[in-house]
Amino acid sequence: MGNSYAGQLKTTRFEEVLHNSIEASLRSNNLVPRPIFSQLYLEAEQQLSALEAGSRADNEEEEEDEEEEGSESSSPLSYQMKPPPEGCCTTDGFCQAGKDLRLVSISNEHIEVPSGFLLVGAKSPNLPDHLLVCAVDKRFLPDDNGHNALLGFSGNCVGCGKKGFCYFTEFSNHINLKLTTQPKKQKHLKYYLVRNAQGALTKGSVICWKGAEFRSRPPSSSTCSRTLFQLPESSGLSGSTSSELVPAANPSTPAGTQQSATATDHIPPTAAFSSAVYNGKESPKQQLVKNNLSVLARPSVLGTLTNTGPPKKRHKGWSPESPSYNRANVESFSFFLPSLPQSALVGPASSPMVGSGEPVSVPDNLLKICKAKPVILKGHGNFPYLCGNINDVIVSPLLYTCYRNSQSLSKAYEQYGASTIQPISEEMQLLLTVYYLVQLASDQVPLIEDLEQIFMRSWRESHVSEIRQYQQAVPQTFPQTPSQITPVTSAQLPWLAGLAASSCNNSVHIIECSYSLAEGLSEMFKLLIEGKLVKTNYVVIICASRNRAIDSCIVITGKYQARVLSESMLTPSDYQKEVNYQLVTGKVETLGSFFNTLCPEGDIDLLLEKFYQENQGHISSSLSASVNKPTAPNGTGAAVCTGYEIERHEIRPFQLAVAQKLLSHICSIADSSTQNLDLGSFEKIDFLICVPPSEVTYQQTLFHLWHSGILLELGLEKEHLTKQRVEEYVMKLDAEAQIKFKVFLQNSMQNPHTLFVLIHDHAHWDLMSAMHSLYPQTELSTGLVDRLLNCREVKEAPNIVTLHVTSFPYALQTQHTHISPYNEIHWPSSYSNGVDLYHENRKYFGLSEFIESTLSGHSIPLLRYDSSFEAMVMAVGKRFPRLHSAVIRTFVLIQHYSAAMMAVCGLSQMKNYTSVETLEITQNLINSSRQCPSGHGLMVVLRIPCTPLAAVAYERLYNVRERLALEDNFEIILGSPNSGITVGKHFVEQLKVWQKIEDVDWRPQTYLELEGLPCILIFSGMDPQGESLPRSLRYCDLRLINSSSLVRTTLEQELGLAAYFVSSEVHTEKAVVNDVLESDPEKLSSTDNEDEEVATEGSTSEKRSPMKRERSCSHDSASSSLSSKASITASCSESSPPLITAGDTAKSPHQVLSNSAEEAANNYERQKQRVDKGAQTTVSKHLPPVTEQLDTKQNIKSAQISITSTSSSPFSSSSSSSAPTHNSFILQTSQCTMTKASKQPPIVFLPKLVYDIITSTDSSGLPKSSSLLPYHSVMWASSFRPLMSKMMTSTEQSLYYRQWTVPKPIHMDYNNRNEGRMDTFHPRRLLLSGPPQIGKTGAYLQFLSILSRMLIRLTEVDVYDEEEININVKEESYQYYHQPGDLWPDLETFKKMPFDYTIHDPKYEDASLICSKLQTINSEDRSISRRQEDMYTRRQTTRMRLSKYAAYNTYHHCEQCHQYMGFNPRYQLYESTLHAFAFSYSMLGEEIQLHFIIPKSKEHHFVFSQPGRQLESMRLPLVTDKSEDYIKSPTFTPTTGRHEHGLFNLYHAMDGASHLHVLVVKEYEMAIYKKYWPNHIMLVLPSIFNSAGVGAAHFLIKELSYHNLELERNRQEELGIKPQDIWPFIVISDDSCVMWNAVEVDCSGDRKSDYMWTERNVSLKQILQHIEATPNVTHYALIGMRKWSSKTNSAEIKEPFSCCHVHDFIMLNVDLTQNVQYNQNRFTCDDVDFNLRVHSAGLLICRFNHFSVMKKQIAVGGQRSFHIKSKVSDTPVSISPAQYICAPDSKHTFLAAPAQLLLEKYLQYHSHRFFPLSLKNYSHPVLSVDCYLNLGPQIAVCYVSSRPHSLNISSSGLTFSGLLLYLCDSFVVASFLKKFHFLKGATLCVICQDRNSLRQTVVRLELEDEWQFRLRDEFQTANAKEDRPLFFLTGRHI
Secondary structure (H helix, E strand, O other): OOOOOOOOOOOHHHHHHHHHHHHHHOOOOOOOOOOOHHHHHHHHHHOHHHHHHHHHHHHHHHHHHHHHHHHOOOOOOOOOOOOOOOOOOOOEEEEOOOOEEEEEHHHOOOOOOOOOOEEEEEEEEEEEEEEEEEEEEHOOOOOOOOOOOOOOOOOEEEEOOOOOOOHHHHHHEEEEEEEEOOOOOOHHHEEEEEOOOOEEEEEEEEOOOOOOHHHOOOOOOOOOOOOOOOOOOOOOOOOOHHHHHHHOOOOOOOOOOOOOOOOOOOOHHHHHHHHHHHHOOHHHHHHHHHHHHOOOOOOOOOOOOOOOOOOOOOOOOOOOOOOHHHOOOOHHHHHHHEOOOOOOOOOOHHHOOOOOOOEEEOOHHHHHHHOOOOOEOOOOOOOOEEEEEEHHHHEEEEHHHHHHHHHHHHHHHOOOOOOOOOOOHHHHHHHHHHHHHHHOOOOOOOOOOHHHHHHHHHHHHHHHHHHHHHHHHOOOOOOOOOOOOOOOOOOHHHHHHHHOOOOOOOOOEEEEEOOOHHHHHHHHHHHHOOOOOOOOOOEEEOOOOOOOOOOOEEEEHHHHHHHHHHHOOHHHHHHHHHHHHHHOOOOOOHHHHHHHOOOOOOOHHHHHHHHHHHHHOHHHHHHHHHHHHHOOOOOOHHOOOOOOOOOOOOOHHHHHHHHHHHHHHHHHHHHHOOOOOOHHOOOOOEEEEEEEEOOHHHHHHHHHHOOOOOOOOHHOOOOOOOOOHHHOEEOOOOOOHHHHHHHHHHHHHOOOOOEEEEEEEEOOOOOEOOHHHHHHOOOOOOOOOOOHHHOOOHHHOOOOOEEEEOOOHHHOOOOOOOHHHEEEEEOOEEEOOOOOOOOOEEEOOOOHHHHHOOOOOOOOOOEEOOOHHHHHHHHHHHHOOOOHHHHHHHHHHHHHOOOOOOOOHOOOOHHHHHHHHHHHHHHHHHHHHOOOOOOOOOOEEEOOOOHHHHHHHHHHHHHHHOOOOOOOOOOOEEEEEOOOOOOOHHHHHHHHHOOOOOOOOOOOOOHHOOOEEEEOEEEOOOOOOOOOOOOOOOEEEEEOOOOOOOOOHHHHHHHHHHHHHEEEEOOOOOOOOOOOOOOOHHHHHHOOOOOHHHHHHHHHHHHHHHOOOOOHHHHHHHHHOOHHHHHHHHHHOOOOOOOOOOOHHHHHHHHHHHHHHHHHHHHHHHHHHHHHOOOOOOOOOOOOOHHHOOOOOHHHHHHHHHHOOOOOEEEEEOOOOOOOOOOOOOOOOOOOHHHHOOOOOEEEEEEEHHHHHHHHHHOOEEEEEHHOOOOOEEOOOOOOOOOOOOOHHHHHHHHHHHEEEOOOOOOOOOOOOOOOOOHOOOOOOEEOOOOOOHHHHHHHHHHHHHHHHHHHHHEEEEEEOOOOOOOOOOOOOOOOOOOOOOOOOOOHHHHHOEEEEOOOOOHHOOEEEEEOOOOOOOOOOOOOOOOOOOOHHHEEEEEEOOOOOOOOOOOOOOOHHHHHHHOOOOHHOOOEEEEEEEEEOOOOOOOEEEEEEEEHHHHHHEEEEOOOEEEHHHHHOOOOOOOOOEEEOOOEOOOOOOOOOOOOOOOOOOOOEEEEEEEEOOOOHHHHHHHHOOOOOOEEHHHHHHHHHHHHHHHHHHHHHHHHHHHHHHHHHHOOOHHHEEOOEEEEEEOOOEEEEHHHOOOOOOOOOOEEEEEEEEHHHHHHHHHHOOOOOOHEEEEEEOOOOOOOOOOHHEEEEOOOOOOOEEEOOOOOOOOOOOOOOOOOHHHHHHHHHHHOOOOEEEEEEEEEEEOOOOOOOOOHHOOOEOOOOOOOOOOHHHHEEEEOOOOOOOOOOHHHHHHHHHHHHHHHHHHHHHHOOOOEEEEEEEEEEEOOOOEEEEEEOOOOOOOOOOOOOEEEEEEEOOOOOOOOOHHHHOOOOOEEEEEEEEEEOHHHHHHOOOOOHHHOOEEEEEEEEEEEOOOOOOOOOEEEEEEEOO
């Protein structure tokens, strides 16, 4: 506690006496009350509550848990309870008097509570589920703040009424707690008990025994540093130590905990917000968090951590075996972290952790003497009190926590069923820690992750066999090692630790103490004051002399390490506040004066002023001349830069691919059975893009949106788009966001048929829970995402889809995420197995490419650090230990930039006061605009996260620029997240000229619009918020990023600023990656020994900061072994000329880039030396051989030009295989620097610490940064987790984080948990992740575009749009029989109309023409226009918008037709019954048995017998029935293969009218159709028809319908109804009929023949009711309608009714057609065949020309279901139609297809082999008897019926070229055939079922009289015998 009791107790001696007295009273078993001491103690405690309570509480809890587990290491002897008096009750839950005390039993009883007493609940270890009711004096209970509880106890038993218990021990005996540990009221009195509204006693809030000081302290608003050992060491573990100690993978974290020891991310204390909810009492869950705190944060003046240790013996450390440990520390580590001062707390109150035993006094002036605050890491055992100057030390429990967690690994294994394994011993832990510290370099900082890895590895190695057992059950990647580690004893420990430390040059000092840590700490402080630890970075104090557990702690005394670790404990917001505090209070002014002392001529400002006065006018004119020059118009003849191109906005292949993946995911959500998204119900798209509150990001998104044209494409805006309209679609997440969001929600509610896409861009920003954002310190905008995007309205709206877009998705991939892993879309990789998946002309450079550039073989690393800058920072830091390093780093860097600018402007002496890197940046920036005739230049991004520091930097650099007269040379822009961009007028004018902008008021609003502008962009704000940078970006200076608080997201988003696209064709001759330095180094050098100076500096810095040798030496220019000039030239960006020859072009781009630049630098070094000596210079080995013949002078001159030219002189050698040029270097004309910059990625400068963590990798090759904690507001679920692998895909990484991270309470997903895991995922939420700056905005805008198109496409269908065929084959004397406006045909008139035999349906374009005597045959060539496979693909279609009367497939879901479809929840269990229905049919010779599947909801359409419920018939209406509400004709739809795509939903087409619809399906498809259409009636065909065609379905429909008509006539005749009054019609409809149209004719013209007509979409109900109302309708046998075509002309509809073929959608009169059957064997043309039979029977066929049906193109099912394949081989082989027939008894390959199908297909394509004379001989058709078979379009047929009294054409004048007899029946006789005349040589084809009937037919018809037959003219279909082939016989006419 520090024991400075706030001034009340003056002397240290009295403090000790007081403390020891209290200790004695607390340890005493008889607990005699000592009120005076108690009161004194409590008075002191009240003032120290902010310090002691948390520590005391924590340690109490530790001891309690320890005792419960019976820990052997440090628990006291088990407590012996007094035996109960004889005869008393000892039952748990009852008092010794036998009265029930359980809350559940007595909650409703009246209990007398004396005044001043409260009812509380006690927990009994034997009754974990019960509370025991007690009455306790409230003076002995804590107040709401956890204070003022008197020590001791006073209570009553509420059971028996016994009063006056003065000791809790006595009371616990009375109520039978049966404790095995010492009774404590703090442990067992858990809850207040209160009466609820019904008067029952219930559990209330938790009794706050400890930790209550949080209630007085507002929480911190943001997350804090992730670990105590925060910053990475430079190169990992090296040497043998590394291989022994470091595991081969990520750092692991504490097992079994709910938070990470690696990540002490700041969590606002739960108490602070719980008080509002629980009125001062914490919720049980929050109390649990409190009770498990290891330490609590305290405010302090400079952010020092106040720490804890065990204050008393009874408060020993936690045992890792504690049962509550695995759920402990749930969110506690943030409490270790400090916050800034609060005025309510006194300074001394921020003392370190409460300790125990002898206090240790912290010496005065410690910080002043040591130049750093030592950081004390509490280790094992008890920690002593600290007192005195406690503000100069920092104490942290993180190492203690790490130790404890690593000891719990064995328990984690046991949870998974492994055998008991001993944890790693404390001695081994400490020894390994010493080993680890020993191998750290002087500039490295310990990382907690590394230490955890070491523990994990050591423990695994020592338990290899036990772990293998677990590994077999749960596969894991544990590194295996050869030997086990021998246990270390406590006696050996100090000696072994000293031995380990002996090799480290005193960087680790071991102090062994015999009694307690106090003596070791005192000695350490003494050594510090005496200056004996100057070279020591770590002091390890070990107390291991007694026979008990060791005590230990580690003190970080190294100035650098201590500073880094102490600063890492600040939260980001506290870091800003601390910096601001130092700026405001003027503490930084000493820095300025210090820098001035460095300048040789005194104050830099005076030097600048002097320079300004001397050079005023001269410099400005010379420097700005080239800048002002290009503003002249092109017409003046001024040179114009040709390299500058305004980038066109076009969609790249990657973006299109990602957009399509997004669309695919949306479709899969819609297609899932959950029905969470009904895409079919949406007509259009609307959207809102949410962006962080950065003005630049907002304007950038508006810019992308404007140029994408998406608003016009979606139809959301009209042509004249204004910026104000675009702004409605983008929302900044700031204070005004709620208004815009409310409008968005209202729109979504008002437009249920619009799909709203809510895009959350930069989605990892602000994941704060809305609950936590109510704190006073938090910004207004925090928690907005949670409040808006997670609100109930968004979650429940069925028409809102949320898309999170981010480069860093890790925080959205936790155990509690809202986003399903199936709804994640990751940016695809560009290569897969070496194949370029998406060819793009630009290569993306991201983090992995930047890291790759640092590897060996890459001489131009894109990632660098500045060692001279780091050395300067370290030196200044030692001088100013109280200043935050961010302040120091910023001021040093500003100094470097200022000096560099001055050096470039001629003050060459200032060159010594900057670094090589900064000088390079400044030179290239200032000179860049001179290189380009238009004045284009480079952008330098200077990242300063802390806004106040950024403002200071801006002001200073601006001032220096003005003094140096560079204000027209380059701009300095302060980029703040909350404000726009301010650019000087001069530069705005330049930008307008370059970008061809004529708007007078235009100002750049995004960084992208600054392209080509030479500028320094000071980029401020704690986190980038999605701002994109232009292609002219050349340097990304990240040296000032906050390197003390690193998580993966933070690191990657900082580096994401530099992500860049580079032209992929840059790599050969254009690959001038390093240009010559654009300024003259000689002009800058003021001393002759410049080379030596820099070289010396480089060598010393190299020793000081050794780098991995496998990495390129160019990472740090100053530490290079090259001389100054060579260093600048070789490793700076615009430097050495890469010499790439023809030989290099074969190398990979990386090789070319690296080798050429590296060797060029080396060659130049050799050349320079030779030039200086006057020796002959040889040229580079890269150059072609010819160049070796050049003379010396020319070479020397070239070499000098390449280095010292004052103008830009980029060079490259020939890269083609043509003859080499005559010079070793090729001098090019001045080239635009910005153009070159855009062809290469920017160079990034990092802090050394960050550089090390980025470039170091683990054994799997994974960058160390990847294994960091992913985000501030999440934590590791357990350290017992597998290691990440380099081979992990984005999906695997997502699954890893989903399994192993949990959100903290401040995270918006924290409360999103449910036992059923799937329930926590929101069904309409997606996550798109991709690298930064890769084009995600373009991808999601493209996604909106294609989603909109798809929705439109969903409301559209492709319908066949073909003109009728054979229009020119008209009747010779065609006349009009009806008026155009007639609604119905007149029966008598219609009977006079001739039948049009010609087929006009375009689907029969490939069918044979049907001839009649009346037709004029056009002899034009009707050649085959389409191949077989083209039949469906090449038919002409048009896209039509679905009307409200369309028929739909199974994908359509809308509220109106849910019940119709059977998806209505009320009708969810659609029971269907199967009914057999049999009838006999003489032609088949057997009884036909069909099955009906009838849903319960459709049974009213049928008649069932009363007993037995047998199906009797299907109800039919009467002819005289008239109703607007129903359709009389039952509709039958035969279908196959189209269970999903068939258009069976007729609800909208029928306009809701009642109708009977029956699907006719094959038996094997019954189940699948029933699944998709549960509420439809099914007619299941017998299994013998499984392979039959559509003819069988039509045949059975018609026969069933006639049989049903007879049954209904009989049934209704009994009711007195005449048979002829029963409705005889049925509808047979194709399954692709989608919409119906009607033509409206206006005959109001002057003349009778004039008329106007329009066609519109109407409901099927209207059409059917119109037809059913036709006068004398029962006299028509078939009624149909036109097929729709957009090309229909007036002539076609002038006659409203036609007597012709009808197809697709017909009304069939089953009564009239009783004796006309469909051919059940047919697959094709069965409707044409049937039409001809009906007409020949003398029946009327009427087509309503004013009605038309649209047929949808469906690519699956139907006739495509029939595949003809070989019966022998399963391998699909293409079989031509010529192989469909063969000679009988041949060894031909048999086919697995119906014989009839083979016949029809063969005749369609090869009938000319049977009828050679008929080919194109349309005047002499083939005579086809009783059937129509398609013989192909080049052969005409003439149909005749053999039936008596049938209508046939007159054949008297016709001569036929062939005769086709197909399955002749007895009506065909010889005399019938002799009536027809044939050409000589005409051919005959007889087709029969078998060879026997074939011969019988020939004999019966006397065919041999006129026809000649040969044996070889017999054929059969290529079927096996069991498949019943058809047989043919051909012959010639004699």
